[in-house]
Amino acid sequence: MHYPFWDVGIGYGILMAAVAVPHVFVSHFAIGGGLYLIVAEHAARRAGDDRHLAYLERLSRFFVLVTLVFGALTGVGIWFIIGLLNPAATEALIHTFVWGWAIEWTFFIVEILAAALYYYGWRHMAPRDHMVLGWIYFAAAWLSLFVINGILTFMLTPGKWLRTGSFWDGFFNPTFWPSLVFRTGVCVMLAGLFSLLIASREEPADFRARLLRRNSAWGITGLAIMAPSFFWYWRAILGQVPSTAVQGMTTPVYWIHLSYWLAAVIAAALILFGLLLARRLHVAVAAILMALGLAWFGAFEWFRESVRKPFIISGYMYGNALEVAREPIYRKNAYLRFISCPSGDEAADLFRHACRSCHTVNGYKALKPAFDGTDTAFIAAIVKSTDLLRGSMPPFWGSAQEADLIAAHIRDRVDTRHLSEIYGLHGSELGKKVYDVRCGGCHRIGGATDKTGSLAGLADADYEGLLDMASELGEGMPAFTGDAAERAALIQYFKTLKHGGAE
Amino acid sequence: MNLPDYQVLPAPLWLITSLHLLTLALHFIAMNFVVGGLVLVLAYRAQDRWCNPVILRFVRLFPIVMAATVTFGVAPLLFLQLVYGRFIYAASIVSAWFWLAVVGVVIASYYALYAASFSNRLSARKVCLAVALIGAVYVSLAYSSVFSMMERPELVKQLYAEDQSGLVWNPRFKDYLLRWLHMMAGALTIGGFFASSVAVGNPASPDPGRRFFLWGMVLGFLTGLAYLFSLGEVIGPFMRSPAIWVLAPGLVLSLLSVWFYHRRNLVIAGGALSLSMLAMVFSRHSVRLLQLEGHFDPSAVPVRPQWTVFALFLVCFLVALILGSYMLRVFFRRAESRQT
Numbered sequence: 057m058h059y060p061f062w063d064v065g066i067g068y069g070i071l072m073a074a075v076a077v078p079h080v081f082v083s084h085f086a087i088g089g090g091l092y093l094i095v096a097e098h099a100a101r102r103a104g105d106d107r108h109l110a111y112l113e114r115l116s117r118f119f120v121l122v123t124l125v126f127g128a129l130t131g132v133g134i135w136f137i138i139g140l141l142n143p144a145a146t147e148a149l150i151h152t153f154v155w156g157w158a159i160e161w162t163f164f165i166v167e168i169l170a171a172a173l174y175y176y177g178w179r180h181m182a183p184r185d186h187m188v189l190g191w192i193y194f195a196a197a198w199l200s201l202f203v204i205n206g207i208l209t210f211m212l213t214p215g216k217w218l219r220t221g222s223f224w225d226g227f228f229n230p231t232f233w234p235s236l237v238f239r240t241g242v243c244v245m246l247a248g249l250f251s252l253l254i255a256s257r258e259e260p261a262d263f264r265a266r267l268l269r270r271n272s273a274w275g276i277t278g279l280a281i282m283a284p285s286f287f288w289y290w291r292a293i294l295g296q297v298p299s300t301a302v303q304g305m306t307t308p309v310y311w312i313h314l315s316y317w318l319a320a321v322i323a324a325a326l327i328l329f330g331l332l333l334a335r336r337l338h339v340a341v342a343a344i345l346m347a348l349g350l351a352w353f354g355a356f357e358w359f360r361e362s363v364r365k366p367f368i369i370s371g372y373m374y375g376n377a378l379e380v381a382r383e384p385i386y387r388k389n390a391y392l393r394f395i396s397c398p399s400g401d402e403a404a405d406l407f408r409h410a411c412r413s414c415h416t417v418n419g420y421k422a423l424k425p426a427f428d429g430t431d432t433a434f435i436a437a438i439v440k441s442t443d444l445l446r447g448s449m450p451p452f453w454g455s456a457q458e459a460d461l462i463a464a465h466i467r468d469r470v471d472t473r474h475l476s477e478i479y480g481l482h483g484s485e486l487g488k489k490v491y492d493v494r495c496g497g498c499h500r501i502g503g504a505t506d507k508t509g510s511l512a513g514l515a516d517a518d519y520e521g522l523l524d525m526a527s528e529l530g531e532g533m534p535a536f537t538g539d540a541a542e543r544a545a546l547i548q549y550f551k552t553l554k555h556g557g558a559e
Numbered sequence: 560m561n562l563p564d565y566q567v568l569p570a571p572l573w574l575i576t577s578l579h580l581l582t583l584a585l586h587f588i589a590m591n592f593v594v595g596g597l598v599l600v601l602a603y604r605a606q607d608r609w610c611n612p613v614i615l616r617f618v619r620l621f622p623i624v625m626a627a628t629v630t631f632g633v634a635p636l637l638f639l640q641l642v643y644g645r646f647i648y649a650a651s652i653v654s655a656w657f658w659l660a661v662v663g664v665v666i667a668s669y670y671a672l673y674a675a676s677f678s679n680r681l682s683a684r685k686v687c688l689a690v691a692l693i694g695a696v697y698v699s700l701a702y703s704s705v706f707s708m709m710e711r712p713e714l715v716k717q718l719y720a721e722d723q724s725g726l727v728w729n730p731r732f733k734d735y736l737l738r739w740l741h742m743m744a745g746a747l748t749i750g751g752f753f754a755s756s757v758a759v760g761n762p763a764s765p766d767p768g769r770r771f772f773l774w775g776m777v778l779g780f781l782t783g784l785a786y787l788f789s790l791g792e793v794i795g796p797f798m799r800s801p802a803i804w805v806l807a808p809g810l811v812l813s814l815l816s817v818w819f820y821h822r823r824n825l826v827i828a829g830g831a832l833s834l835s836m837l838a839m840v841f842s843r844h845s846v847r848l849l850q851l852e853g854h855f856d857p858s859a860v861p862v863r864p865q866w867t868v869f870a871l872f873l874v875c876f877l878v879a880l881i882l883g884s885y886m887l888r889v890f891f892r893r894a895e896s897r898q899t
């Protein structure tokens with residue numbers, strides 16, 4: 057609220073991903089690739105293999121162009137974009153870790169210089185000196201990862217820092233080491249998969265097969281580092297969050313399972329195509345393997361982001377820049393007076409600061425389906441209890457009037473016809489829709505707060521009574537404000553419910 | 560539970576400001592090399608300019624100097640956000656798309672410079688260099704517009720109230736056009752200076768840097784003075800502030816650099832030029848503080864130093880310097896022994 061809010065039509069999540077995903081891929085590749093080049097150069101020089109050396113020189117040109125320019129500047133890009141999307145969080149991170157970044161900057165200088173000289177030095181430098189440059193590059197690149205890893209893991213598990221505020225507590229936080237090992241594995245895997253792709257087009261065939269075996273071995277090694285360290289990482293996370301929170305983490309757990317399957321598929325394919333059938337590996341297979349590898353890593357990053365929800369810095373600042381420490385201040389004074397750059401439309405400003413960093417009305421994570429065919433009172437009730445809904449959202453600490461303003465703002469932008477008209481439903485089908493919209497956000501059937509047990513098998517009068525006093529059933533539960541037809545349909549739907557789950 | 564407060568500085572302000580201004584001066588020198596150098600390479604009119612060793616050397620050096628520009632740009636941005644975050648984030652959000660575009664444009668310019676240095680075809684090379692120059696001009700204008708906006712918090716609020724889409728380009732050109740022109744004049748000077756320095760090693764060919772250095776200096780004085788007098792209510796306080804005792808010697812140093820340049824003593828000329836650059840950066844900083852007066856006083860922010868981390872930074876920096884010079888030594892040692 058101390059900053060203006062960039063009101064851009066594209067969802068924040070998409071903007072962030074558009075900049076971050078390419079960078080994260082390239083930067084890990086930049087580290088693994090450096091190691092790959094130098095290890096391969098040693099081998100090639102020892103074997104006196106000129107063809108291999110020439111290949112490595114070509115590879116290193118591509119490598120320099122991708123990592124020094126694209127990799128480095130998309131890194132700057134992430135910094136720019138987080139400053140636009142969440143300036144408060146960026147500010148908190150910079151104030152806490154500025155010397156960490158300064159240290160990383162020194163590695164960055166060494167890294168850039170070493171990479172450039174390594175590339176320009178292939179022909180004229182003494183082999184030993186050249187390889188020393190390669191090692192310096194790799195060491196500096198990996199050390200940058202070391203630093204950034206501290207800051208990234210801090211956001212997820214700040215650990216003791218929340219009490220001490222000490223740099224080192226935040227940096228060497230509970231997930232620092234598992235994440236570092238894991239990411240090192242990612243670097244190795246990406247280097248293997250990527251060089252596999254490049255090598256799959258080399259001629260002649262026996263040279264290609266040799267390269268492919270070597271590169272597959274890299275890929276498999278990377279996976280072998282990643283799998284156990286991921287498990288370690290997950291355990292470290294579980295040690296940091298309350299067990300109730302884990303129950304709610306259906307999304308992250310889904311991603312974990314997906315990523316294990318992916319890892320197994322990639323490993324099997326590498327063994328089969330890369331090691332056993334190396335002579336017949338087709339470019340397309342190598343490309344698919346590369347894509348799978350990126351997907352694996354993407355799933356991991358997605359998982360990391362979703363575990364952190366609703367926070368941007370766990371236990372400290374929410375995704376919409378709400379600072380945990382300021383709860384009493386907001387509860388007392390509400391939000392409006394803290395909005396430092398008002399646009400003139402208070403409702404819009406409130407909506408932006410409370411919801412827009414994660415939702416749009418129509419596009420990314422749209423609110424429209426959730427609020428189409430509802431009413432202002434209902435929307436206001438939801439605004440006040442977002443933290444009860446599925447999806448782990450920040451709490452709302454504004455005033456009731458502010459919630460009403462937000463609700464009116466949203467209501468103006470959604471479909472205001474009746475649910476029956478919008479979806480063309482009636483009877484118990486309409487009732488099910490009413491349930492999904494008006495109850496399902498908090499009581500998903502089959503979820504942790506499923507109310508089928510209390511709802512199944514009651515008499516009509518009980519249902520009427522229940523809906524009459526809905527707002528008293530639970531703290532934050534909205535009153536039932538649907539019209540008579542929706543009420544009747546909902547009750548009709550209740551009657552189809554059975555103990556032990558819906559039909 | 561008492562959560563840590565982040566509204567503190569992790570080192571004393573003087574230390575942060577020194578690092579900020581020092582790295583910014585380095586950023587300006589590298590950036591001037593790229594921008595001024597590009598203008599020079601494209602505008603230098605001589606029969607066989609593409610055979611002039613200085614021009615060829617520049618084309619090969621551009622990608623590396625661009626790397627230096629970025630590297631020395633990152634550091635001051637870090638310190639700027641650390642101390643003046645409230646203002647720079649707000650201003651960049653108002654111009655969000657233009658601000659974000661800087662990254663894409665720098666990438667494009669950077670690749671264009673690489674392409675030019677690899678290319679053997681003249682026409683392609685010219686196109687690439689021109690693309691890079693256009694990109695650099697965009698970046699510099701975008702920066703001037705945003706940095707001048709951030710120094711006027713009321714303007715930021717007003718512009719944001721009118722439009723929240725991030726598609727606002729600072730409309731108060733009179734705030735920053737002269738300032739930007741002054742930067743560009745400086746670029747010509749520095750670009751010309753580097754060209755002359757490279758030309759020293761090639762006495763057989765003409766020195767393309769001379770005219771650019773001198774004209775840049777003249778334009779720099781004119782635009783600089785004009786900018787100073789366009790500052791409005793800040794001029795008075797600026798003239799009375801200690802900054803004037805830095806700016807004045809800075810101007811003298813610039814003149815001295817011309818004198819020594821004329822005497823072909825480029826080492827002393829370069830030293831004077833660098834010192835005057837530092838003085839300019841300091842003056843620019845003082846103007847910023849004066850403009851923010853009443854809104855923000857950085858010396859009022861509490862300090863909670865992280866000395867151990869800072870010490871580690873110094874150690875790493877030292878190691879980086881040692882490693883850097885070691886790498887350059889082994890790189891050039893072999894190069895020379897091969898050539899001779």
Ligand code: HEM
Pocket residue numbers: 132583586590594628629631632633634635636637639665668694695696698699700702703704706738739742
């Ligand atoms: C083609 C590349 C670049 C060019 C031509 C360029 C040009 C400029 C210019 C002209 C200014 C002065 C603006 C003014 O005050 O009126 C400036 C300032 C600055 N530049 Fe760059 N720049 C480039 C790349 C970068 C990059 C990549 C970064 C950082 C990521 C950066 C960081 C900065 C910072 C932090 C300042 C001002 C700091 C302060 O006011 O304290 N620059 N640049």
